Amino acid sequence: MATNYQQQTTNQPLTLGFSPCPNDCFIFDALIHNKIDTEGLEFKVVMVDVETLNQKAFRAELDITKLSYHAYAHLTKQYQLLNAGSALGDNCGPLLIAKSNKISNLKSQISNLTIAIPGKYTTANLLLSLAFPEAINKVEMIFSDIEDAVLSGKVDAGLIIHENRFTYEEKGLKKIIDLGEYWETLAEAPIPLGGIVVKRSFDDELKHKINRVLRKSVEYAFANPGSSLSFVKANAQEMSEDVMYRHIDLYVTGYSVDLGKEGQRAIKLLFDKAQELGLISKIEEDIFCPT
Numbered sequence: 001m002a003t004n005y006q007q008q009t010t011n012q013p014l015t016l017g018f019s020p021c022p023n024d025c026f027i028f029d030a031l032i033h034n035k036i037d038t039e040g041l042e043f044k045v046v047m048v049d050v051e052t053l054n055q056k057a058f059r060a061e062l063d064i065t066k067l068s069y070h071a072y073a074h075l076t077k078q079y080q081l082l083n084a085g086s087a088l089g090d091n092c093g094p095l096l097i098a099k100s101n102k103i104s105n106l107k108s109q110i111s112n113l114t115i116a117i118p119g120k121y122t123t124a125n126l127l128l129s130l131a132f133p134e135a136i137n138k139v140e141m142i143f144s145d146i147e148d149a150v151l152s153g154k155v156d157a158g159l160i161i162h163e164n165r166f167t168y169e170e171k172g173l174k175k176i177i178d179l180g181e182y183w184e185t186l187a188e189a190p191i192p193l194g195g196i197v198v199k200r201s202f203d204d205e206l207k208h209k210i211n212r213v214l215r216k217s218v219e220y221a222f223a224n225p226g227s228s229l230s231f232v233k234a235n236a237q238e239m240s241e242d243v244m245y246r247h248i249d250l251y252v253t254g255y256s257v258d259l260g261k262e263g264q265r266a267i268k269l270l271f272d273k274a275q276e277l278g279l280i281s282k283i284e285e286d287i288f289c290p291t
Helices: 002-009 022-032 050-058 069-073 107-112 123-131 143-152 162-166 179-187 204-223 229-235 241-251 260-276
Strands: 014-018 043-047 064-068 079-081 087-089 095-099 115-117 138-140 157-160 173-178 191-199
Touching (some): 022 043, 022 204, 022 241, 064 123, 069 123, 069 260, 095 143, 115 143, 123 179, 123 191, 143 157, 143 162, 143 173, 157 162, 162 241, 173 179, 179 191, 191 204
Parallel strands (some): 014 043, 014 064, 115 157
Antiparallel strands (some): 064 191, 087 191, 095 157, 095 173
């Protein structure tokens, strides 16, 4: 364990994975652009979509990474959760959508629908499986392609995440169910979507330092909301500023500064519910980094 920490003190960069989505860019901007004291830590950034990050984590390619909570449930032996950086909140869950002329009684027909999902190991797919275990006809695709797949008739319904929850209605699509509302009713807890994990093999001192630096980055972002604007815009593709800001407001919350007891409770509840349905294996490890 000491080897990992010693390597970092000699300026061996830590590989850091996060998505180009506005919330992640907002959170990590200060950390990677030297706007805060990183306490000697250096980072090599890998910026790809969350499902690709999930797959990289399964191959243990990243030292620190954003990860869907569903993926993390399968990777607890390799990684631990940091208390800073998570996407948890209220009214921010994935939506199951379809064409307006296909909405009637679709919930009762769910087992017959072909559903586009943004990745097998996304938390969105886990919530869909919790709500509708019988929904098994799924097609994986990049989250940004799902709306068009539904519109073209390639699939019957789509599970949308991120900024698409702000744009689907403009395209004439309709909501079948808000899986965030489903979760909040079921669990009476915030929705755990994605977290930041670190390799379990790192020693506690290094884990503490990484969490401390990440928390400072989130706090800086909240205190200086305009500071990250150019970085967020550069990675937001054709997203309007309104959608960009709504995205950040939705997914970056107080839980992004620190999970706290309520955030940790929500994550444990999600895993407990998934275990009850046999969607994940029993978790034996302590999943949270020591504080």
